[in-house]
Amino acid sequence: xxxxxxxxxxxxxxxxxxxxxxxxxxxxxxxxxxxxxxxxxxxxxxxxxxxxxxxxxxxxxxxxxxxxxxxxxxxxxxxx
Numbered sequence: 001x002x003x004x005x006x007x008x009x010x011x012x013x014x015x016x017x018x019x020x021x022x023x024x025x026x027x028x029x030x031x032x033x034x035x036x037x038x039x040x041x042x043x044x045x046x047x048x049x050x051x052x053x054x055x056x057x058x059x060x061x062x063x064x065x066x067x068x069x070x071x072x073x074x075x076x077x078x079x080x
Contacts, residue, residue, distance in 0.1 A: 029076035
């Protein structure tokens with residue numbers, strides 16, 4: 001299964017807190033993922049799809065925005 005976490009950083013280079021929390025939760029549950037910095041084109045596409053916050057997580061079967069521990073646990077169950 002492919003999982004991609006689209007993150008954003010502020011002008012000082014710090015990642016958003018929800019992005020960090022999502023990655024830490026995925027690390028704790030053993031989910032393998034790829035991190036990509038969200039481009040402006042990505043932002044526009046995600047907004048059109050209704051995803052209004054970061055991070056945006058894209059898997060083979062689901063997409064969600066923000067820190068979603070429930071989705072992470074479900075994803076971890078599918079990977080094990």
